[in-house]
Amino acid sequence: MNRREFLKSSAVFASMMCLPSALRKACGAAATSSSAPVRKPNVLLILADDQGYAELGVQGCKDVPTPNIDSLAKNGIRFSDGYVACCLCSPSRAGLMTGKYPESFGYEFNPGPPSVAPANFGLPLTETTFADRFKKMGYATGVIGKWHLGYKPELHPLKRGFDEFYGFLSGAHNYLPGKGKGKEPILRGEERVEQPEYTTDAFARETVEFIDRHKSEPFFLYLSFNAVHSPLEATDKYLKRFESMKDGKRKKYAAMTAALDDAVGLAMDKLRELKLEEDTIVIYLSDNGGPTGVTTSLNTPLKGAKGNVYEGGIRIPFIMHWKNHLPAGEVYKKPVISLDLMPTCIAAAGEKVDPEWKLDGINLLPYLRDETTDAPHETLFWRMGDKRAIRQGDWKLVAPGKQEFELYNLAEDISETKDLAKEQSEKAKQLREIFESWSGQMKQPLWGSKPSKGKGNNAEQEE
Ligand code: CA
Numbered sequence: 365m366n367r368r369e370f371l372k373s374s375a376v377f378a379s380m381m382c383l384p385s386a387l388r389k390a391c392g393a394a395a396t397s398s399s400a401p402v403r404k405p406n407v408l409l410i411l412a413d414d415q416g417y418a419e420l421g422v423q424g425c426k427d428v429p430t431p432n433i434d435s436l437a438k439n440g441i442r443f444s445d446g447y448v449a450c451c452l453c454s455p456s457r458a459g460l461m462t463g464k465y466p467e468s469f470g471y472e473f474n475p476g477p478p479s480v481a482p483a484n485f486g487l488p489l490t491e492t493t494f495a496d497r498f499k500k501m502g503y504a505t506g507v508i509g510k511w512h513l514g515y516k517p518e519l520h521p522l523k524r525g526f527d528e529f530y531g532f533l534s535g536a537h538n539y540l541p542g543k544g545k546g547k548e549p550i551l552r553g554e555e556r557v558e559q560p561e562y563t564t565d566a567f568a569r570e571t572v573e574f575i576d577r578h579k580s581e582p583f584f585l586y587l588s589f590n591a592v593h594s595p596l597e598a599t600d601k602y603l604k605r606f607e608s609m610k611d612g613k614r615k616k617y618a619a620m621t622a623a624l625d626d627a628v629g630l631a632m633d634k635l636r637e638l639k640l641e642e643d644t645i646v647i648y649l650s651d652n653g654g655p656t657g658v659t660t661s662l663n664t665p666l667k668g669a670k671g672n673v674y675e676g677g678i679r680i681p682f683i684m685h686w687k688n689h690l691p692a693g694e695v696y697k698k699p700v701i702s703l704d705l706m707p708t709c710i711a712a713a714g715e716k717v718d719p720e721w722k723l724d725g726i727n728l729l730p731y732l733r734d735e736t737t738d739a740p741h742e743t744l745f746w747r748m749g750d751k752r753a754i755r756q757g758d759w760k761l762v763a764p765g766k767q768e769f770e771l772y773n774l775a776e777d778i779s780e781t782k783d784l785a786k787e788q789s790e791k792a793k794q795l796r797e798i799f800e801s802w803s804g805q806m807k808q809p810l811w812g813s814k815p816s817k818g819k820g821n822n823a824e825q826e827e
Pocket of ligand 1: 413414452453593651652827
């Protein structure tokens, strides 16, 4: 089906989307008037960790094949200008889970591991999560993998809207069994369990089992891989695929990516086997840019890396796949942000966002279905202490630290090489005012940034 045909039929799809796929197939459009029970679409939200902009085949990666993730893009929508709300793990996740700028509730900095985390660290109980909202809508909810939104019992996933949890609470974890033993347990619910597998393989297995267990009801599964965050650890199964790779560090990273891609493939195989592909919105993104120095994860052609607010820290691989409900093989080029995912999925489920929730994200469906040519967002903002940025259209004003603001035109200069702040001082001033106005509405950080430990790019090594 070409794009024109797709759009013509999208209204029919839209009217049928609340019916089970089997019924849709059997009855066609006539089924829309039936009183059949409503099946809401499942949501499989896949989050990679520290995967840079350049690290998928469809994003230009040449040395590490990612056929399964690429397939999501080829059969769905790839966002060339997809952002996260922060350049580090934990605040980025706080934004993803709430649909709000994390700075709006003081979640501005990463906490560090449990041993040094501030006493008040975690997603405040005043905030409502993605899972809270979907649980209320009648969904089975689960999280598999990395949590990183609080270590205390009252902030555990099972207290934040998730029915099921398999994974770990902190910001990083060893992949190989036996490594780092005793430091950070794998939990099933609140129980510590033995974990004999490579974690990425274990998370894939748990995902397949979760999908199978909940095949007859709508589910929201947050699949939060620690891949491809440090430490670099891989098994022979995946290392073997890169025998010719000379750089040992890159080789391990490549093997970790291969495991991640295989895991995504297993999840998709299960959805297809159960004929749930058309009933499942599959989203894939990374929580922040690649820490190139630490893991080799590249952000090309973007400047910067994990831990800063140049594009390489905040613009990430971002894909949405929903067979027969969204266009296939498109690249959407207007800026979107991870905060949009919750309201988009709520709309896909046929429910409404209450303005009282004060979400910063918006429902992307009308934009993705060409029902409007407007941009989803006029402006996007980032703040992590002195690191500040605003994007408006093609313009980006960025203060990479204590330095002055720099101005770039991303349409002409995606790599942020030519600072136009002096040349275009009026534009810089205008954006600065918009930024300050937004920043003034944000909360004071609930906890501070971790003190630096010696030389090197500490931000890249943060969990
Ligand atoms: Ca991360």
